Amino acid sequence: xxILRFITAGSVDDGKSTLIGRLLYDTKSILADQMEAVxxxxxxxxxxxxxxxxxxxxxxxxxxxGITIDVAYKYFQTPNRKFISIDAPGHIQYTRNMVTxxxxxxxxxxxxxxxxxxxxxxxxxxxxxxxxxxxxIVVAVNKMDLVGYSEDAFLQIAQEYKKLADKLGIKDLKxxxxxxxxxxxxxxxxxxxxxxxxxxxxxxxxxxNVLNDLNLTDARMAVxxxxxxxxEELHDYRGYAGRIQSGVFKKGDSITVLPSEQxxxxxxxxxxxxxxxxxxxxxSVTILLxxxxxxxxxxLISGAGNQPILSQDVEATICWMDDRxxxxxxxxxxxxxxxxxxxxxxxxxxxxxDVNNYEHLEDxxxxxxxxxxxVTLRTAKPLAYDSYLKNRANGAAILIDETSxxxxxxxxxxx
Amino acid sequence: MSNIQSPExxxxxxxxxxxxxxxxxxxxxxxxxxxxxxxLLFSGGKDSITLVRLAQKAFAPGKIPFPLVHIxxxxxFPEATQYRDWLANEVGAKLIVxxxxxxIKAKGLKEQTGKNATRNWLQTxxxxxxxxxxxxxxxxxxxxxxxxxxxxxxxxFSFRDEFGQWDPKRQRPELWNLxxxxxSKGENVRCFPISNWTELDVWSYIERExxxxxxxxxxxxxxxxxxxxxxxxxxxxxxxxxxxxxxxxTVRFRTVGDMTCTAAVESDADTIEKVVNEIKATxxxxxxxxxxxxxxxxxxxxxxxxxxxx
Numbered sequence: 066x067x068i069l070r071f072i073t074a075g076s077v078d079d080g081k082s083t084l085i086g087r088l089l090y091d092t093k094s095i096l097a098d099q100m101e102a103v104x105x106x107x108x109x110x111x112x113x114x115x116x117x118x119x120x121x122x123x124x125x126x127x128x129x130x131g132i133t134i135d136v137a138y139k140y141f142q143t144p145n146r147k148f149i150s151i152d153a154p155g156h157i158q159y160t161r162n163m164v165t166x167x168x169x170x171x172x173x174x175x176x177x178x179x180x181x182x183x184x185x186x187x188x189x190x191x192x193x194x195x196x197x198x199x200x201x202i203v204v205a206v207n208k209m210d211l212v213g214y215s216e217d218a219f220l221q222i223a224q225e226y227k228k229l230a231d232k233l234g235i236k237d238l239k240x241x242x243x244x245x246x247x248x249x250x251x252x253x254x255x256x257x258x259x260x261x262x263x264x265x266x267x268x269x270x271x272x273x274n275v276l277n278d279l280n281l282t283d284a285r286m287a288v289x290x291x292x293x294x295x296x297e298e299l300h301d302y303r304g305y306a307g308r309i310q311s312g313v314f315k316k317g318d319s320i321t322v323l324p325s326e327q328x329x330x331x332x333x334x335x336x337x338x339x340x341x342x343x344x345x346x347x348x349s350v351t352i353l354l355x356x357x358x359x360x361x362x363x364x365l366i367s368g369a370g371n372q373p374i375l376s377q378d379v380e381a382t383i384c385w386m387d388d389r390x391x392x393x394x395x396x397x398x399x400x401x402x403x404x405x406x407x408x409x410x411x412x413x414x415x416x417x418x419d420v421n422n423y424e425h426l427e428d429x430x431x432x433x434x435x436x437x438x439x440v441t442l443r444t445a446k447p448l449a450y451d452s453y454l455k456n457r458a459n460g461a462a463i464l465i466d467e468t469s470x471x472x473x474x475x476x477x478x479x480x
Numbered sequence: 481m482s483n484i485q486s487p488e489x490x491x492x493x494x495x496x497x498x499x500x501x502x503x504x505x506x507x508x509x510x511x512x513x514x515x516x517x518x519x520l521l522f523s524g525g526k527d528s529i530t531l532v533r534l535a536q537k538a539f540a541p542g543k544i545p546f547p548l549v550h551i552x553x554x555x556x557f558p559e560a561t562q563y564r565d566w567l568a569n570e571v572g573a574k575l576i577v578x579x580x581x582x583x584i585k586a587k588g589l590k591e592q593t594g595k596n597a598t599r600n601w602l603q604t605x606x607x608x609x610x611x612x613x614x615x616x617x618x619x620x621x622x623x624x625x626x627x628x629x630x631x632x633x634x635x636x637f638s639f640r641d642e643f644g645q646w647d648p649k650r651q652r653p654e655l656w657n658l659x660x661x662x663x664s665k666g667e668n669v670r671c672f673p674i675s676n677w678t679e680l681d682v683w684s685y686i687e688r689e690x691x692x693x694x695x696x697x698x699x700x701x702x703x704x705x706x707x708x709x710x711x712x713x714x715x716x717x718x719x720x721x722x723x724x725x726x727x728x729x730t731v732r733f734r735t736v737g738d739m740t741c742t743a744a745v746e747s748d749a750d751t752i753e754k755v756v757n758e759i760k761a762t763x764x765x766x767x768x769x770x771x772x773x774x775x776x777x778x779x780x781x782x783x784x785x786x787x788x789x790x
Binding site: 066067068096097098099102135136137138139140142146147149161162164165168169289290292293294296299302306307308335337338347348349351362386399401402404457458461462463465470471472475 | 494495496498499500501502503505506509510512513537538539540541542543625626632633648649651652653654655656657658660662663664675676678680681762763764765768
């Protein structure tokens with residue numbers, strides 16, 4: 066059994082929460098008392114129908130307003146897989162939340178209302194999913210019951226979406242006609258749509274191969290913590306603790322430490338105190354080296370020969386997340402990349418991306434909340450990074466406001 | 481090198497518990513790496529016991545580099561406090577215990593009285609005082625997102641202002657696995673390494689790792705108070721009236737909180753295997769079945785967290 070993390074993107078009325086509610090309900094992941102609570106709450110609101118969306122809306126103001134404000138996590142499992150569903154609101158003012166949710170997703174479900182087809186927000190959600198490098202996209206053409214389960218309606222939407230996916234370079238795409246409310250093609254095959262012979266939503270989620278999404282080529286590990294027990298028997302022990310971000314490390318491998326560019330060989334790899342011959346992403350390990358090297362938190366251990374880029378000039382796609390202050394050229398921030406913190410300043414804004422039609426807008430002076438743009442940064446120390454689309458783990462960074470300490474930007478670095 | 485397997489096969493060999501463990505250990509190490517004075521909030525319950533095992537693994541072969549902190553309401557199960565002392569000694573960790581009773585006296589706090597009175601809310605005062613006393617900048621807790629709907633929305637690194645308050649509407653965006661632990665003096669961060677674990681994951685992990693648990697988690701005979709369909713363990717400090725019936729039952733506890741607000745389930749499961757099987761078969765959630773404090777209002781947990789609760 067493994068884990069699949071997926072995000073659902075859709076707007077207030079697309080039935081996104083209903084879809085998750087349906088997955089939970091049909092896989093029997095909702096327990097009796099939780100169901101009773103939803104029934105009670107549905108009755109209080111007086112709309113008669115049991116509202117499965119209430120299963121995911123956790124905060125008081127969300128339940129009061131009937132909308133999802135924040136990213137919510139739900140868990141369910143089948144005999145094959147543990148699922149982590151990430152529910153993020155899809156409205157334009159919540160682009161920040163979708164980016165947040167998408168950053169940890171292996172797969173995105175994009176909901177389209179069958180009555181409306183591909184709309185502005187479909188383009189926005191698809192763009193975010195592709196910028197964030199989510200490897201698998203499933204389009205759920207929802208509310209098929211409201212278009213008479215029409216095959217033509219579905220095919221038309223599917224065709225239109227494929228054009229969009231080509232434009233964005235989406236590789237693994239699956240399009241499924243569903244009704245989350247009625248349960249068609251979610252867990253059970255729809256009897257109302259005999260013309261659809263493909264997989265149901267759950268079947269696809271259970272079987273999509275995420276093993277191949279791991280980068281096993283570029284050996285990288287950011288050092289989190291130096292273990293020095295300094296006891297009698299472990300007097301000379303010096304272990305570098307971290308989680309392998311990508312690639313494979315083996316005993317005897319030559320490595321380079323960045324940014325210092327010192328070299329050594331791996332003497333030992335330990336997994337929680339026990340020695341192993343080799344280890345791979347995403348394992349947490351401790352690496353011991355053959356020679357004394359000056360390493361501390363924030364350094365990156367890389368396989369020798371296949372090293373990341375080492376530079377103080379960084380180009381990145383950024384999503385701006387601060388609702389109080391704008392990003393302007395010349396501003397300074399703390400950049401967190403891997404385990405390193407480094408000061409940086411904004412050198413330029415190349416262009417802003419119109420999230421609805423993908424046009425590049427130039428001559429941009431500043432970025433506001435939810436803006437997505439290409440920027441150039443200059444860091445105070447060299448940064449050891451890979452291109453985000455090649456190596457998500459070592460190409461991602463956040464910007465932190467130097468005084469409020471709030472996370473204000475999400476960066477996808479380009480090489 | 482025929483004894484070395486292909487990377488793909490190693491990845492495949494890592495099952496979901498390995499992945500959860502690796503993530504939790506990564507978070508533990510981030511806490512130790514980013515903060516100067518972290519602490520692990522230990523309740524004696526299975527989730528914080530799991531945290532202690534994860535912390536041991538994260539820093540092996542060294543010792544856990546932060547203290548275990550227990551906020552003792554004085555209403556704990558004696559089995560849980562005995563276990564706490566044994567475990568701290570066993571893993572060689574420093575144990576700090578602070579009593580809610582002392583805070584009540586020192587601050588003249590008013591306790592709830594009567595039926596279903598609990599010190600649950602008062603724990604927050606002692607917790608915030610303890611954080612101040614030791615200047616903890618990070619507190620590791622065993623909260624899980626599947627437990628409760630307000631917790632489903634909380635970050636793994638959850639920022640608290642100088643009054644210990646959680647503001648659900650102004651949470652920091654949390655992207656990838658880049659945890660932002662930057663704070664100013666007086667503020668702190670609550671860190672939740674097992675956010676992505678479910679109740680069943682915790683039990684399965686305890687089974688796999690053969691982690692010893694306090695005896696109350698397994699089937700035993702006990703004198704109970706039967707009240708509104710809930711079974712509460714009998715103790716002198718629990719207020720009883722004529723509607724309460726005292727019965728002897730064979731029970732186990734699915735969660736371990738205060739005796740005043742933790743209900744038992746009737747069960748013959750006396751081994752971890754049997755408990756895991758019962759959890760797999762249950763149709764009622766953990767908090768719904770056993771936490772009287774959460775049955776009170778729809779947003780009980782959200783309100784407590786805003787006030788600085790765990």
